[in-house]
Amino acid sequence: MxxxxxxxxxxxxxxxxxxxxxxxxxxxxxxxxxxxxxxxxxxxxxxxxxxxxxxxxxxxxxxxxxxxxxxxxxxxxxxxxxxxxxxxxxRTMVLVDDFGEDSNMMAGTTRNNNTLEAADLLQMIDQLPDTYRSVFNMYAIEGFSHHEIGTKLGMSELLSRTTLCRARGILKTRLSRLENKELHAVA
Known part of the structure:
Protein backbone atom coordinates (compact mmCIF):
# COMPACT_ATOMS: atom_id res chain seq x y z
CA MET A 1 0.00 0.00 0.00
CA ARG A 91 2.49 38.78 20.38
CA THR A 92 5.05 41.11 21.76
CA MET A 93 5.94 42.63 18.46
CA VAL A 94 9.16 44.43 19.08
CA LEU A 95 11.45 45.24 16.23
CA VAL A 96 14.97 45.52 17.53
CA ASP A 97 18.12 46.43 15.62
CA ASP A 98 20.77 44.85 17.84
CA PHE A 99 20.35 41.29 19.10
CA GLY A 100 23.77 40.49 20.47
CA GLU A 101 24.35 38.26 17.47
CA ASP A 102 27.83 37.15 18.47
CA SER A 103 26.40 35.03 21.27
CA ASN A 104 25.79 31.30 21.40
CA MET A 105 24.87 30.85 17.73
CA MET A 106 28.48 30.82 16.64
CA ALA A 107 29.55 28.30 19.26
CA GLY A 108 27.17 25.58 18.14
CA THR A 109 27.88 25.53 14.44
CA THR A 110 29.41 22.61 12.63
CA ARG A 111 30.80 23.40 9.24
CA ASN A 112 33.20 21.35 7.20
CA ASN A 113 35.18 22.46 4.15
CA ASN A 114 33.52 25.88 4.06
CA THR A 115 30.04 24.48 3.47
CA LEU A 116 27.08 25.62 5.48
CA GLU A 117 25.17 22.70 6.92
CA ALA A 118 21.37 22.85 6.79
CA ALA A 119 21.31 22.48 10.58
CA ASP A 120 23.47 25.63 10.91
CA LEU A 121 21.05 27.67 8.82
CA LEU A 122 18.02 26.32 10.69
CA GLN A 123 19.73 27.18 13.97
CA MET A 124 20.31 30.75 12.75
CA ILE A 125 16.66 31.04 11.72
CA ASP A 126 15.52 29.61 15.07
CA GLN A 127 17.51 32.28 16.89
CA LEU A 128 15.80 35.15 15.11
CA PRO A 129 13.42 37.16 17.30
CA ASP A 130 9.85 35.81 17.18
CA THR A 131 8.42 38.30 14.71
CA TYR A 132 11.38 38.03 12.37
CA ARG A 133 11.35 34.23 12.52
CA SER A 134 7.61 34.05 11.85
CA VAL A 135 7.72 36.41 8.88
CA PHE A 136 10.83 34.72 7.45
CA ASN A 137 9.29 31.24 7.76
CA MET A 138 5.95 32.31 6.35
CA TYR A 139 7.53 34.03 3.36
CA ALA A 140 10.63 31.98 2.56
CA ILE A 141 9.47 28.52 3.60
CA GLU A 142 5.66 28.48 3.49
CA GLY A 143 5.30 30.76 0.46
CA PHE A 144 2.86 33.30 1.91
CA SER A 145 2.69 36.72 0.23
CA HIS A 146 3.39 39.87 2.25
CA HIS A 147 -0.31 40.71 2.07
CA GLU A 148 -1.20 37.30 3.57
CA ILE A 149 1.48 37.63 6.24
CA GLY A 150 0.25 41.09 7.17
CA THR A 151 -3.33 39.88 7.42
CA LYS A 152 -2.48 36.82 9.51
CA LEU A 153 -0.05 38.57 11.85
CA GLY A 154 -1.95 41.83 12.15
CA MET A 155 0.67 44.03 10.55
CA SER A 156 0.87 46.09 7.40
CA GLU A 157 2.24 44.65 4.20
CA LEU A 158 5.05 47.21 4.39
CA LEU A 159 5.96 46.07 7.91
CA SER A 160 6.03 42.47 6.69
CA ARG A 161 8.44 43.45 3.91
CA THR A 162 10.61 45.46 6.31
CA THR A 163 10.68 42.63 8.85
CA LEU A 164 11.70 40.13 6.18
CA CYS A 165 14.44 42.48 5.00
CA ARG A 166 15.75 42.85 8.55
CA ALA A 167 15.61 39.09 9.16
CA ARG A 168 17.61 38.50 5.98
CA GLY A 169 20.07 41.18 7.07
CA ILE A 170 20.58 39.50 10.43
CA LEU A 171 21.12 36.13 8.75
CA LYS A 172 23.55 37.65 6.27
CA THR A 173 25.52 39.31 9.09
CA ARG A 174 25.66 36.07 11.04
CA LEU A 175 26.84 34.17 7.97
CA SER A 176 29.54 36.76 7.31
CA ARG A 177 30.72 36.61 10.94
CA LEU A 178 30.83 32.84 10.77
CA GLU A 179 32.85 32.91 7.55
CA ASN A 180 35.29 35.49 8.97
CA LYS A 181 35.69 33.47 12.14
CA GLU A 182 36.54 30.38 10.09
CA LEU A 183 38.97 32.28 7.88
CA HIS A 184 40.83 33.56 10.95
CA ALA A 185 40.84 30.09 12.49
CA VAL A 186 42.44 28.61 9.34
CA ALA A 187 45.07 31.34 9.08
Missing amino acids: STDNYLRFIWEGCLRNEPKYQELLYKTLSPKMMTVCMRYAKDKDEAQDILQEGFVKLFNNLHNYRGEGSLEGWIRRIMVHCAISRYRKS
Whole structure:
Protein backbone atom coordinates (compact mmCIF):
# COMPACT_ATOMS: atom_id res chain seq x y z
CA MET A 1 0.00 0.00 0.00
CA SER A 2 1.46 3.38 -0.98
CA THR A 3 1.92 6.13 1.57
CA ASP A 4 -0.95 8.15 0.10
CA ASN A 5 -3.28 5.15 0.17
CA TYR A 6 -2.22 4.34 3.72
CA LEU A 7 -3.01 7.91 4.84
CA ARG A 8 -6.38 7.76 3.06
CA PHE A 9 -7.14 4.47 4.83
CA ILE A 10 -6.29 6.03 8.20
CA TRP A 11 -8.26 9.16 7.30
CA GLU A 12 -11.40 7.14 6.60
CA GLY A 13 -11.14 5.62 10.10
CA CYS A 14 -10.74 9.12 11.55
CA LEU A 15 -13.87 10.25 9.71
CA ARG A 16 -15.74 7.40 11.42
CA ASN A 17 -14.48 8.90 14.69
CA GLU A 18 -12.53 5.75 15.61
CA PRO A 19 -9.88 6.56 18.25
CA LYS A 20 -7.41 3.91 17.06
CA TYR A 21 -7.24 5.61 13.64
CA GLN A 22 -6.86 9.03 15.22
CA GLU A 23 -3.95 7.70 17.26
CA LEU A 24 -2.46 6.08 14.16
CA LEU A 25 -2.72 9.35 12.22
CA TYR A 26 -1.04 11.18 15.07
CA LYS A 27 1.78 8.65 15.33
CA THR A 28 2.27 8.65 11.56
CA LEU A 29 2.38 12.41 11.01
CA SER A 30 3.46 13.95 14.31
CA PRO A 31 7.23 13.73 13.60
CA LYS A 32 6.85 15.66 10.32
CA MET A 33 4.42 18.14 11.84
CA MET A 34 6.69 18.66 14.86
CA THR A 35 9.38 19.82 12.43
CA VAL A 36 6.95 22.40 11.05
CA CYS A 37 5.99 23.54 14.56
CA MET A 38 9.64 23.86 15.62
CA ARG A 39 10.22 26.45 12.90
CA TYR A 40 7.72 28.77 14.56
CA ALA A 41 8.26 27.99 18.23
CA LYS A 42 10.69 29.46 20.74
CA ASP A 43 11.53 26.02 22.10
CA LYS A 44 10.54 22.36 21.97
CA ASP A 45 7.86 22.74 24.66
CA GLU A 46 6.09 25.47 22.72
CA ALA A 47 6.37 23.41 19.52
CA GLN A 48 4.78 20.47 21.32
CA ASP A 49 1.93 22.72 22.45
CA ILE A 50 1.40 23.94 18.89
CA LEU A 51 1.44 20.34 17.64
CA GLN A 52 -1.20 19.32 20.18
CA GLU A 53 -3.39 22.33 19.36
CA GLY A 54 -3.03 21.51 15.68
CA PHE A 55 -4.14 17.92 16.08
CA VAL A 56 -7.08 18.94 18.27
CA LYS A 57 -8.12 21.43 15.61
CA LEU A 58 -7.61 18.78 12.94
CA PHE A 59 -9.80 16.21 14.70
CA ASN A 60 -12.49 18.81 15.34
CA ASN A 61 -12.55 19.76 11.65
CA LEU A 62 -12.10 16.46 9.84
CA HIS A 63 -15.13 17.14 7.66
CA ASN A 64 -13.52 20.29 6.21
CA TYR A 65 -11.02 18.35 4.11
CA ARG A 66 -12.61 18.07 0.67
CA GLY A 67 -10.11 15.65 -0.82
CA GLU A 68 -8.56 18.34 -2.97
CA GLY A 69 -4.78 18.29 -2.92
CA SER A 70 -2.53 16.49 -0.51
CA LEU A 71 -4.00 15.41 2.82
CA GLU A 72 -0.60 15.81 4.43
CA GLY A 73 -0.31 19.31 2.96
CA TRP A 74 -3.72 20.21 4.37
CA ILE A 75 -2.69 18.99 7.83
CA ARG A 76 0.61 20.88 7.54
CA ARG A 77 -1.33 24.05 6.79
CA ILE A 78 -3.38 23.54 9.97
CA MET A 79 -0.15 23.33 11.98
CA VAL A 80 1.17 26.54 10.41
CA HIS A 81 -2.10 28.33 11.18
CA CYS A 82 -1.99 27.11 14.79
CA ALA A 83 1.55 28.45 15.10
CA ILE A 84 0.49 31.79 13.65
CA SER A 85 -2.53 31.93 15.94
CA ARG A 86 -0.34 31.24 18.98
CA TYR A 87 2.05 33.96 17.86
CA ARG A 88 -0.79 36.47 17.51
CA LYS A 89 -2.14 35.65 20.98
CA SER A 90 1.19 36.12 22.69
CA ARG A 91 2.49 38.78 20.38
CA THR A 92 5.05 41.11 21.76
CA MET A 93 5.94 42.63 18.46
CA VAL A 94 9.16 44.43 19.08
CA LEU A 95 11.45 45.24 16.23
CA VAL A 96 14.97 45.52 17.53
CA ASP A 97 18.12 46.43 15.62
CA ASP A 98 20.77 44.85 17.84
CA PHE A 99 20.35 41.29 19.10
CA GLY A 100 23.77 40.49 20.47
CA GLU A 101 24.35 38.26 17.47
CA ASP A 102 27.83 37.15 18.47
CA SER A 103 26.40 35.03 21.27
CA ASN A 104 25.79 31.30 21.40
CA MET A 105 24.87 30.85 17.73
CA MET A 106 28.48 30.82 16.64
CA ALA A 107 29.55 28.30 19.26
CA GLY A 108 27.17 25.58 18.14
CA THR A 109 27.88 25.53 14.44
CA THR A 110 29.41 22.61 12.63
CA ARG A 111 30.80 23.40 9.24
CA ASN A 112 33.20 21.35 7.20
CA ASN A 113 35.18 22.46 4.15
CA ASN A 114 33.52 25.88 4.06
CA THR A 115 30.04 24.48 3.47
CA LEU A 116 27.08 25.62 5.48
CA GLU A 117 25.17 22.70 6.92
CA ALA A 118 21.37 22.85 6.79
CA ALA A 119 21.31 22.48 10.58
CA ASP A 120 23.47 25.63 10.91
CA LEU A 121 21.05 27.67 8.82
CA LEU A 122 18.02 26.32 10.69
CA GLN A 123 19.73 27.18 13.97
CA MET A 124 20.31 30.75 12.75
CA ILE A 125 16.66 31.04 11.72
CA ASP A 126 15.52 29.61 15.07
CA GLN A 127 17.51 32.28 16.89
CA LEU A 128 15.80 35.15 15.11
CA PRO A 129 13.42 37.16 17.30
CA ASP A 130 9.85 35.81 17.18
CA THR A 131 8.42 38.30 14.71
CA TYR A 132 11.38 38.03 12.37
CA ARG A 133 11.35 34.23 12.52
CA SER A 134 7.61 34.05 11.85
CA VAL A 135 7.72 36.41 8.88
CA PHE A 136 10.83 34.72 7.45
CA ASN A 137 9.29 31.24 7.76
CA MET A 138 5.95 32.31 6.35
CA TYR A 139 7.53 34.03 3.36
CA ALA A 140 10.63 31.98 2.56
CA ILE A 141 9.47 28.52 3.60
CA GLU A 142 5.66 28.48 3.49
CA GLY A 143 5.30 30.76 0.46
CA PHE A 144 2.86 33.30 1.91
CA SER A 145 2.69 36.72 0.23
CA HIS A 146 3.39 39.87 2.25
CA HIS A 147 -0.31 40.71 2.07
CA GLU A 148 -1.20 37.30 3.57
CA ILE A 149 1.48 37.63 6.24
CA GLY A 150 0.25 41.09 7.17
CA THR A 151 -3.33 39.88 7.42
CA LYS A 152 -2.48 36.82 9.51
CA LEU A 153 -0.05 38.57 11.85
CA GLY A 154 -1.95 41.83 12.15
CA MET A 155 0.67 44.03 10.55
CA SER A 156 0.87 46.09 7.40
CA GLU A 157 2.24 44.65 4.20
CA LEU A 158 5.05 47.21 4.39
CA LEU A 159 5.96 46.07 7.91
CA SER A 160 6.03 42.47 6.69
CA ARG A 161 8.44 43.45 3.91
CA THR A 162 10.61 45.46 6.31
CA THR A 163 10.68 42.63 8.85
CA LEU A 164 11.70 40.13 6.18
CA CYS A 165 14.44 42.48 5.00
CA ARG A 166 15.75 42.85 8.55
CA ALA A 167 15.61 39.09 9.16
CA ARG A 168 17.61 38.50 5.98
CA GLY A 169 20.07 41.18 7.07
CA ILE A 170 20.58 39.50 10.43
CA LEU A 171 21.12 36.13 8.75
CA LYS A 172 23.55 37.65 6.27
CA THR A 173 25.52 39.31 9.09
CA ARG A 174 25.66 36.07 11.04
CA LEU A 175 26.84 34.17 7.97
CA SER A 176 29.54 36.76 7.31
CA ARG A 177 30.72 36.61 10.94
CA LEU A 178 30.83 32.84 10.77
CA GLU A 179 32.85 32.91 7.55
CA ASN A 180 35.29 35.49 8.97
CA LYS A 181 35.69 33.47 12.14
CA GLU A 182 36.54 30.38 10.09
CA LEU A 183 38.97 32.28 7.88
CA HIS A 184 40.83 33.56 10.95
CA ALA A 185 40.84 30.09 12.49
CA VAL A 186 42.44 28.61 9.34
CA ALA A 187 45.07 31.34 9.08
